Amino acid sequence: MADIVLDQITKRYPDGYEAVKNLNLDIADGEFMILVGPSGCGKSTALNMIAGLEDISEGELRIGGEVVNKKAPRERDIAMVFQSYALYPHMTVRDNIAFALELAKVPKEEVDRKVKEAAETLDLKDHLDRKPANLSGGQRQRVAMGRAIVRNPKAFLMDEPLSNLDAKLRVQMRAEVARIQHRLNTTTVYVTHDQTEAMTLGDRVAVMRHGVLEQVGSPMELYNHPNSLFVAGFIGSPGMNFLPATIENGIAHLPMVDVTLPQDLRQRLGRQADGRKVIAGIRPENFEDAAVVPRESRDRGTTFRARLDLVEAMGAEYYAHFGVRAEHLDAADLEELRHDQDDVEETTDTGDEVVVARLDPASHVRAGELTELWLDATKLHFFDAESGTSLTERP
Numbered sequence: 001m002a003d004i005v006l007d008q009i010t011k012r013y014p015d016g017y018e019a020v021k022n023l024n025l026d027i028a029d030g031e032f033m034i035l036v037g038p039s040g041c042g043k044s045t046a047l048n049m050i051a052g053l054e055d056i057s058e059g060e061l062r063i064g065g066e067v068v069n070k071k072a073p074r075e076r077d078i079a080m081v082f083q084s085y086a087l088y089p090h091m092t093v094r095d096n097i098a099f100a101l102e103l104a105k106v107p108k109e110e111v112d113r114k115v116k117e118a119a120e121t122l123d124l125k126d127h128l129d130r131k132p133a134n135l136s137g138g139q140r141q142r143v144a145m146g147r148a149i150v151r152n153p154k155a156f157l158m159d160e161p162l163s164n165l166d167a168k169l170r171v172q173m174r175a176e177v178a179r180i181q182h183r184l185n186t187t188t189v190y191v192t193h194d195q196t197e198a199m200t201l202g203d204r205v206a207v208m209r210h211g212v213l214e215q216v217g218s219p220m221e222l223y224n225h226p227n228s229l230f231v232a233g234f235i236g237s238p239g240m241n242f243l244p245a246t247i248e249n250g251i252a253h254l255p256m257v258d259v260t261l262p263q264d265l266r267q268r269l270g271r272q273a274d275g276r277k278v279i280a281g282i283r284p285e286n287f288e289d290a291a292v293v294p295r296e297s298r299d300r301g302t303t304f305r306a307r308l309d310l311v312e313a314m315g316a317e318y319y320a321h322f323g324v325r326a327e328h329l330d331a332a333d334l335e336e337l338r339h340d341q342d343d344v345e346e347t348t349d350t351g352d353e354v355v356v357a358r359l360d361p362a363s364h365v366r367a368g369e370l371t372e373l374w375l376d377a378t379k380l381h382f383f384d385a386e387s388g389t390s391l392t393e394r395p
Contacts (some may be wrong), residue, residue, distance in 0.1 A: 023046060033203065084164070090131070214227075287358065287373050320356070320371075321355070
């Protein structure tokens with residue numbers, strides 16, 4: 001095992017395009033680090049530079065304290081798991097897992113021992129004599145992981161390894177990957193486009209955009225304390241609601257209600273937002289059906305009335321959609337998020353902006369009804385309308 005340090009790493013192609021720009025990232029020994037971001041953000045390029053599959057234009061890459069910029073991939077003692085399983089179809093599971101060890105002329109007894117240990121770890125011991133064509137997608141991905149595990153490398157590098165699996169199997173394999181990494185305690189760098197994987201798998205998450213590191217922190221740090229409009233919108237499902245707002249004398253004027261801001265939030269905002277047009281961010285779970293909010297919590301927020309256009313029963317919760325009359329937000333960050341998620345900007349039949357609320361299953365809300373909703377004022381986020389920088393998070 002080893003730590004991985006990316007020190008001012010840049011990848012510049014011959015045409016001058018910079019896929020990764022001055023990337024600084026310290027990955028601790030045994031840490032599970034997630035690189036996440038939209039397509040083309042540079043996350044796979046960063047991973048490939050760690051692996052040695054892409055040359056580094058500038059900066060220094062250290063693995064286990066050793067500079068490896070000029071080292072070939074096979075000299076870096078890392079193992080990769082790709083999106084495609086890349087298994088040899090004519091070989092059995094046993095032979096696929098053992099291939100790299102046999103190539104390195106490891107003694108047969110040690111090969112057998114390592115294959116057996118990997119098969120037990122990955123629940124493949126009953127499939128060792130089968131060929132990839134006779135395995136499910138999840139089993140094939142476990143074989144690919146087994147091939148990496150037996151090498152006992154300094155680090156695992158994983159490039160969207162679950163993206164070819166169906167939704168149910170992806171959930172199952174997420175748990176498998178987390179369990180295996182925790183058991184082996186091997187430094188792991190995992191690239192994904194799926195923010196759900198990022199939130200559920202990593203010790204820390206690094207959000208990238210246009211080749212630049214936007215923010216790095218634990219999943220809940222990014223969720224609760226995003227430093228930009230982009231990070232706030234990228235992390236979370238359903239996504240954060242964004243609405244135009246103005247703040248005057250400690251009161252936030254939102255399209256559907258005026259909210260008296262709590263003292264802590266006022267202090268964090270200072271005077272930088274007074275009288276300015278800003279963007280308010282509200283996570284769906286920070287709304288609630290006022291009828292089910294405990295009396296002791298009501299003072300922490302504000303109530304307002306809204307007609308619900310759609311109520312989706314999810315079993316453990318409701319997703320309630322309602323419209324608000326608001327001016328269009330054309331912030332570049334929001335346009336990029338919509339484009340990345342293939343979203344068409346949601347509006348109601350009357351042209352109102354759609355807001356999504358996540359409500360308690362005890363709620364009795366119905367579509368078409370005028371409903372009293374509660375908004376938790378302590379959970380509001382505010383962003384600069386032009387730069388997208390958070391106004392509520394201290395740098």
